[in-house]
Amino acid sequence: MNFDKNFDFAKKEENWYNNWQENGIFKTEMNPDKTPYSILMPPPNVTGMLHFGHVLNHTLQDLFIRRMRMQGKDVVWFPGMDHAGIATQTKVEQKLKEEGKTRYDLGRDEFIERVWDWKDEYGGIILEQLKRLGVSCDWDKTLFTMDESASKAVEHSFIKLYDEGLIYKGKRIINWSPVSQTALSDEEVEFKEVHEKLYTLRYYFEDGDNYLKVATVRPETIFGDIAVAVNPNDKRYKKLIGQKVSVPIVGRKIEIIADNYADPEFGTGCVKITPAHDPNDFEIGQRHNLESINTINPDGSMNELAGDYKDLDRFEARKRIVKDLENNELMEIVEDYTHNVGFSQRGGEPIEPYLSDQWFVKMKPLAEDALKIVQDGEINFYPNHWVKTYEHWMNNIRDWCISRQLWWGHRIPVYYTEDGKHTAAKNETEARQKLGIDENVSLKQDEDVLDTWFSSWLWPMTTMNWFDDEGNITPDNETLQRFLPSDLLVTGPDIIFFWVARMVMATNYFKQEIPFKNVYFTSLIRDGQGRKLSKSLGNSPDPLNVMDKYGADAVRFTILYLAPLGQDVRMEVDLEAQDIPSMEVGRNFANKVWNAGRFLKMKQEEFGKVEYDNSTYSKTLADKWIESKLHKSINAINDHLDNFKVTEYSKTLYDFIWSDFCDWYIECLKIESYDNTEEENQQKVAFGIGIFNEVLKLLHPVMPFITEELWHLLNNHSDDISISQEQLLQSTESLINEKVVEDFNKIINLSETSRSLKSNLNGISPTQKLPINIKTNEANATLFESNVSIITSVTGSLNVGINEPFNETIISVTSITNFAEVNLYVGDAIDIEQEKDRLQKEIDRLEGQVKGISKKLSNERFVDNAPEDVVSREKKKLSDMSTKIDQLKESLNSFK
RNA sequence: GGGCGAUUAGCUCAGUUGGUUUAGAGCAUCUGCCUUACAAGCAGAGGGUCGGGAGUUCGAGUCUCUCAUCGCCCACCA
Numbered sequence: 001m002n003f004d005k006n007f008d009f010a011k012k013e014e015n016w017y018n019n020w021q022e023n024g025i026f027k028t029e030m031n032p033d034k035t036p037y038s039i040l041m042p043p044p045n046v047t048g049m050l051h052f053g054h055v056l057n058h059t060l061q062d063l064f065i066r067r068m069r070m071q072g073k074d075v076v077w078f079p080g081m082d083h084a085g086i087a088t089q090t091k092v093e094q095k096l097k098e099e100g101k102t103r104y105d106l107g108r109d110e111f112i113e114r115v116w117d118w119k120d121e122y123g124g125i126i127l128e129q130l131k132r133l134g135v136s137c138d139w140d141k142t143l144f145t146m147d148e149s150a151s152k153a154v155e156h157s158f159i160k161l162y163d164e165g166l167i168y169k170g171k172r173i174i175n176w177s178p179v180s181q182t183a184l185s186d187e188e189v190e191f192k193e194v195h196e197k198l199y200t201l202r203y204y205f206e207d208g209d210n211y212l213k214v215a216t217v218r219p220e221t222i223f224g225d226i227a228v229a230v231n232p233n234d235k236r237y238k239k240l241i242g243q244k245v246s247v248p249i250v251g252r253k254i255e256i257i258a259d260n261y262a263d264p265e266f267g268t269g270c271v272k273i274t275p276a277h278d279p280n281d282f283e284i285g286q287r288h289n290l291e292s293i294n295t296i297n298p299d300g301s302m303n304e305l306a307g308d309y310k311d312l313d314r315f316e317a318r319k320r321i322v323k324d325l326e327n328n329e330l331m332e333i334v335e336d337y338t339h340n341v342g343f344s345q346r347g348g349e350p351i352e353p354y355l356s357d358q359w360f361v362k363m364k365p366l367a368e369d370a371l372k373i374v375q376d377g378e379i380n381f382y383p384n385h386w387v388k389t390y391e392h393w394m395n396n397i398r399d400w401c402i403s404r405q406l407w408w409g410h411r412i413p414v415y416y417t418e419d420g421k422h423t424a425a426k427n428e429t430e431a432r433q434k435l436g437i438d439e440n441v442s443l444k445q446d447e448d449v450l451d452t453w454f455s456s457w458l459w460p461m462t463t464m465n466w467f468d469d470e471g472n473i474t475p476d477n478e479t480l481q482r483f484l485p486s487d488l489l490v491t492g493p494d495i496i497f498f499w500v501a502r503m504v505m506a507t508n509y510f511k512q513e514i515p516f517k518n519v520y521f522t523s524l525i526r527d528g529q530g531r532k533l534s535k536s537l538g539n540s541p542d543p544l545n546v547m548d549k550y551g552a553d554a555v556r557f558t559i560l561y562l563a564p565l566g567q568d569v570r571m572e573v574d575l576e577a578q579d580i581p582s583m584e585v586g587r588n589f590a591n592k593v594w595n596a597g598r599f600l601k602m603k604q605e606e607f608g609k610v611e612y613d614n615s616t617y618s619k620t621l622a623d624k625w626i627e628s629k630l631h632k633s634i635n636a637i638n639d640h641l642d643n644f645k646v647t648e649y650s651k652t653l654y655d656f657i658w659s660d661f662c663d664w665y666i667e668c669l670k671i672e673s674y675d676n677t678e679e680e681n682q683q684k685v686a687f688g689i690g691i692f693n694e695v696l697k698l699l700h701p702v703m704p705f706i707t708e709e710l711w712h713l714l715n716n717h718s719d720d721i722s723i724s725q726e727q728l729l730q731s732t733e734s735l736i737n738e739k740v741v742e743d744f745n746k747i748i749n750l751s752e753t754s755r756s757l758k759s760n761l762n763g764i765s766p767t768q769k770l771p772i773n774i775k776t777n778e779a780n781a782t783l784f785e786s787n788v789s790i791i792t793s794v795t796g797s798l799n800v801g802i803n804e805p806f807n808e809t810i811i812s813v814t815s816i817t818n819f820a821e822v823n824l825y826v827g828d829a830i831d832i833e834q835e836k837d838r839l840q841k842e843i844d845r846l847e848g849q850v851k852g853i854s855k856k857l858s859n860e861r862f863v864d865n866a867p868e869d870v871v872s873r874e875k876k877k878l879s880d881m882s883t884k885i886d887q888l889k890e891s892l893n894s895f896k
Numbered sequence: 897g898g899g900c901g902a903u904u905a906g907c908u909c910a911g912u913u914g915g916u917u918u919a920g921a922g923c924a925u926c927u928g929c930c931u932u933a934c935a936a937g938c939a940g941a942g943g944g945u946c947g948g949g950a951g952u953u954c955g956a957g958u959c960u961c962u963c964a965u966c967g968c969c970c971a972c973c974a
Contacts, residue, residue, distance in 0.1 A: 003933095005933090005934080006934090006936080191970095191971085191972070198974080214974080215974060216974055217974070218974085229974090261973080261974090262973090262974085263973055263974085265973090266973050266974070267973085267974060268974095270974085271973080271974045272974070273974095274974095278974080279972095280972090280973080280974080281974085339972080339973085339974090340971095340972060342972095383901095385900060385901075386900090388899070388900065389899080389900070389969065389970080392898090392899070392900095392969090392970065393969095393970080396970080396971085493968090493969085494969095496969095524968085526967095528907095530966085530967075561922090562908075562909080564909075564910085566901080567901085567902080567909085568901095568902090568967080568968090569908090569909095570907095570908065570909090571908085572907085572908090581923095582908080582922095582923080584923085584936070585922070585923080587936060588934095588936045588937090589936090590936090591934065591936045591937090592933090592934065592936080592937085594933085594934080595933040595934035595936095595937085596933065596934080597933085598933050598934075599933035599934080600933085601933090602932095602933070603933095647909090647910085648910080651910080651921080651922095654921095654922095655921085662933085662934085663938090666933075670933095752940095755939060755940070756939095756940065756941090758939095758940090759927085759928075759939070759940045759941080760940075760941080765928080765929095766927095766928060766929075766939065766940070767928085767929065767931080767939090796931095796939090818917095845917095845918080846917080849917055849918085850917095852917095853917080856954080856955085859954060859955095860954085861953095861954040861955095862954040862955070863954080864954075865953085865954045865955085866915070866954060866955075867915080869915090870915050870916095870955090873915085873916065874915090874916095877916075877917060880917085881917070
């Protein structure tokens with residue numbers, strides 16, 4: 001037999017993936033006779049590397065896509081890649097730095113060319129890594145967010161929003177990254193608690209004797225001070241309003257103004273107002289018509305207005321100023337102070353609130369519909385509690401800063417005349433038309449590019465050919481018509497605002513559609529200490545190493561098995577070994593499946609391969625039982641996946657295959673084959689393989705490789721077809737036979753009872769075969785007689801008597817089940833006192849329970865209020881237990 | 897400050913609308929097995945006052961309130 005003892009995943013997984021691609025197994029069909037099903041794949045960053053978040057994410061998506069394909073749906077799953085503005089530009093700039101150059105040395109056009117070169121050479125490694133995982137998307141449809149079609153979509157939507165008044169340019173306080181030297185959106189800033197100092201400074205009045213105490217954490221911004229605010233109701237300062245004080249060191253005179261923003265309870269109740277460096281101060285400045293003085297350069301150093309401190313980094317400047325204030329007795333007090341400061345989510349550098357001209361999207365009008373869509377249940381979130389987070393964001397939405405001071409990205413399609421007139425347009429010609437100027441007037445395009453998410457929010461449309469490859473709008477094309485909205489989006493809750501919410505807005509605004517019907521928010525994967533697995537923490541092994549060790553199937557299975565809906569997953573990691581030991585769950589399971597297949601193949605070769613013929617073969621109890629179990633499992637699987645309960649789906653498969661199919665069905669097949677003719681055995685094995693083929697299909701969506709291999713080995717299929725083209729078995733209610741299940745459970749129960757009896761006896765080896773006798777009613781007796789060889793084998797008995805007269809001459813031990821009394825004839829090798837003790841304990845335990853149930857039943861309120869079936873169940877329990885107690889007492893007495 | 901989620905065996909987690917004797921599984925532990933698909937396996941065993949308290953109910957791991965601890969998100973008063 002050409003069948004290795006273990007599945008050679010290292011070789012086979014790669015072979016099968018190549019095979020699938022060569023044979024176009026994942027090609028989009030566009031078959032109008034089938035029901036459409038689509039999943040919107042989140043595009044990874046072009047700079048990205050595979051991490052366990054991707055593994056979970058794409059395993060889930062692939063599970064649903066493969067399953068739907070096997071349910072006869074016309075599936076659409078398109079991969080893509082995000083140009084990742086800042087990340088990519090930073091990568092290339094770092095490379096240039098090694099050559100001793102900056103992007104300014106190259107100029108814009110040449111720099112962008114270099115980025116494209118970089119992209120061609122290093123970009124998109126992650127897409128190759130995803131193939132290792134086995135994802136079955138249509139690679140021919142891969143879209144890059146900088147491709148012509150996607151870029152035209154960006155341009156089109158910008159112009160439309162601009163024309164309709166939803167995009168505007170304004171001078172605002174934005175989040176500035178001094179490292180990347182660009183603006184960031186609010187979502188890209190993370191607040192962290194920091195321990196700093198609170199400095200109380202002296203702002204002297206014009207008399208030169210008295211001073212106002214003003215607290216600040218940023219003394220370096222005094223150069224931008226324009227006023228001091230006090231609360232109008234603060235009695236201490238009421239009469240000072242309108243007076244002037246001088247800024248320490250600087251000496252400039254500023255006015256004391258009244259504003260409710262000043263909290264009398266905090267600090268001294270006086271706030272210095274620096275509109276260019278604080279969002280709240282900016283608003284106060286607007287209210288009071290104050291000037292804004294910017295004293296910091298884009299790189300975070302002080303500018304010429306900071307006098308002696310010019311060119312110092314703002315933090316260095318702070319230290320010096322503090323010292324100088326102290327030396328000049330301008331410092332009242334320095335206290336420890338803990339507060340929150342914004343950091344760049346990407347680079348981790350402190351963010352500078354910075355006054356500058358930027359482009360914004362007006363979000364309120366877009367948010368109204370987007371909120372309603374989710375509240376009305378047009379889009380379902382799994383788990384549902386994320387709706388609250390979504391609502392909160394939508395209700396408190398702020399305008400989105402979309403301009404970035406970068407070169408890599410979609411350049412803002414706005415053209416300016418020299419005198420400052422501007423409009424958004426596809427090109428200069430269109431701009432001239434819109435501005436009503438003639439072609440001699442020179443135009444300049446905006447220098448900035450758009451936030452990467454500005455192309456991402458169009459993804460549901462751009463991936464479906466909203467614009468074609470030549471850049472023409474094709475809103476009525478077949479893909480969009482049939483597959484928008486997508487059926488499912490699988491993503492992490494960390495990008496609910498960045499992406500999910502904005503896609504709802506954009507798709508609704510531009511296409512009057514919802515982008516997707518269901519959103520599955522994945523678990524977060526954490527290490528043994530509960531920390532998120534992340535590159536920056538360096539606490540994550542490379543998934544590729546883990547797959548090398550356990551196989552992609554095992555990793556896929558384990559991660560679904562361990563990742564419940566809405567709960568984070570903790571996995572112990574071994575960084576040194578680049579290992580996640582819990583992956584053994586999947587590996588062991590894969591091995592189990594493999595060996596079940598191996599056994600069936602062995603039997604097939606032993607007896608000869610035939611077609612299963614249900615007219616000649618008569619099914620045994622075990623056959624009917626496994627069929628019932630299979631169809632029940634199919635129902636359970638459907639139910640779980642309809643509700644996105646993937647953990648339960650994988651547990652159902654695991655238990656069915658391991659406990660039912662391997663532990664019981666295969667064992668029965670072995671035993672039954674001893675008494676069969678060869679023809680019967682051929683049919684029996686063909687039947688068993690028939691069941692196993694259905695199992696493989698059910699398992700294929702989560703373990704695509706091993707199931708493909710086994711399906712081919714057992715059925716001798718040629719390599720150009722795939723199990724993924726097969727149809728999943730539908731459950732047939734008539735094959736679910738509860739009587740059969742009940743009967744078979746009795747056999748299982750007999751087995752467990754006698755094994756347990758035996759292994760708890762001193763002096764008897766568990767492998768020793770002994771005679772047993774089963775006392776039971778007539779119906780059960782018939783059942784057991786017709787399955788006596790199975791019972792003999794699974795109970796490990798020498799022989800099995802059914803309702804034979806009790807042989808009192810041989811010492812026996814007894815166990816009482818709900819339907820039978822099992823006597824194990826042990827001879828005199830056992831410790832009788834120990835056995836008596838065991839029986840007495842069992843009697844005591846049961847009597848305790850009988851007492852409880854009797855009490856319950858004598859409670860009138862229980863009998864009157866509880867439903868009838870509950871009461872009768874309790875009554876039956878009571879009588880069953882009493883019978884058991886009697887039987888146990890009887891066997892106890894037999895020792896006396 | 898506001899919101900969300902968690903707390904069940906040594907560890908990681910199940911536990912469906914309250915009602916099945918003894919609250920389940922995997923891992924780990926202990927005992928015994930190389931039984932001819934699988935030692936990545938098989939058989940058996942031990943281990944839990946379901947975070948604390950109160951309440952509703954005939955009946956609570958499950959519903960309500962409260963407290964505690966942990967995690968996450970949002971806001972950001974110098």
